[in-house]
Amino acid sequence: MSVAAETGRPVNPSALSGIRFLITKRIEDLDATSARLEARQVDAAERRDQLRDRLEEAEVAWNHVLKNLERFAADDIDTQFRLVSSTRADLASLEERVRDITGRAADIHHEQEVLRQLHRSLDDLAASAVSQSPVGGTARLRNTSRQVFQIIEEERMRIARDMHDGPAQSMANLVLQAEILERLISRDPQLVVHELADFKDGVRGVLDDTRRLIFDLRPMTLDDLGLVPTLRKLTKDYERSGITTTLRVIGEEARLPGSLEPTLFRIIQEALTNAKKHARAKNVEVVVAFQSQRVSAIIRDDGVGFDVATAEARLETGKHLGMISMRERAELEKGRLEIRSQIGKGTEIRVSFEL
Secondary structure, eight states: HHHHHHHOOOOOHHHHHHHHHHHHHHHHHHHHHHHHHHHHHHHHHHHHHHHHHHHHHHHHHHHHHHHTTGSSOOHHHHHHHHHHHHHHHHHHHHHHHHHHHHHHHHHHHHHHHHHHHHHHHHHHHHHHHHHHHHHHHHHHHHHHHHHHHHHHHHHHHHHHHHHIIIIIIHHHHHHHHHHHHHHHTOOOOHHHHHHHHHHHHHHHHHHHHHHHHHHHHHOOOHHHHHHHHEEEEHHHHHHTTEEEEEEEEEEOOOSTTTTTTHHHHHHHHHHHHHHHHOOOOEEEEEEEEEEEEEEEEEEEOOOOOHHHHHHHHHHHGOOOOOHHHHHHHHHHHTOOOEEOEEEEEEEEEEEEEOO
């Protein structure tokens, strides 16, 4: 029998809040993974269509060669045959990749639905813990915790799969390309120069994918340089997405104690994500203020806005997970978060922490 059961201690509300936070964080990460998969799915589908067109043209040319073999040199026949074969192989590989991405996207959607149901069930657990015995409430809490840790482990596996299908697969292709370059050096140096340009582009692509994955998991600059340099990189990335993003720092920039830096960074990151995905904002301003006993941040956007009271009322349904995430992150660090918004007049999020 557990200590909680022996002492009759009720379910700890802080523990429930912590579990809700973990679930919300998992859903956030899945949203980010889903967005990346969607972008990769669109890109792969476009490249698949291009390959289909190329294959159709190559097969028409190959059929022409077959009907007029006596008119073509052996090298020309060999070249056309290799073009058809390689294009077919590339298309088959890409179609398999599209199927894999589609399947993984469906898995993520299913897992998100399960998480949202679990998130809603925590409210029922908190309510029932008052009327039920401590033993029953503790057992249900333990069962919920096991589900959360299982979800975390599955997400780790998903991240490993992202690394395998992304940078790892690309690097394997680069190795193969390097071997081809070695064989071409003695046969056609001029062709090697052209292929090297493609090789360098491939290396840059792998590097960008790797850096993006690392930044999504945990920005290295957050540990090495602190909050402000990481926010500069974050806002610069949002600039590339077409949103004018301004970062202003008030006061003397300083490192923050404990887990305040990652907490504040994730809140600002979530606010920027909401401005991009939901608010359809064109301009976003981030203001970070350092004071002797307090650090605070304001994130303003000129998006479509929303009714805060209505959104707050729907929090318990498991919707508006971004808002839930920001609030629970702030509460875990004993901070204060305020959301101001009106339909058609943008949104302003204020958060502050005592030092």
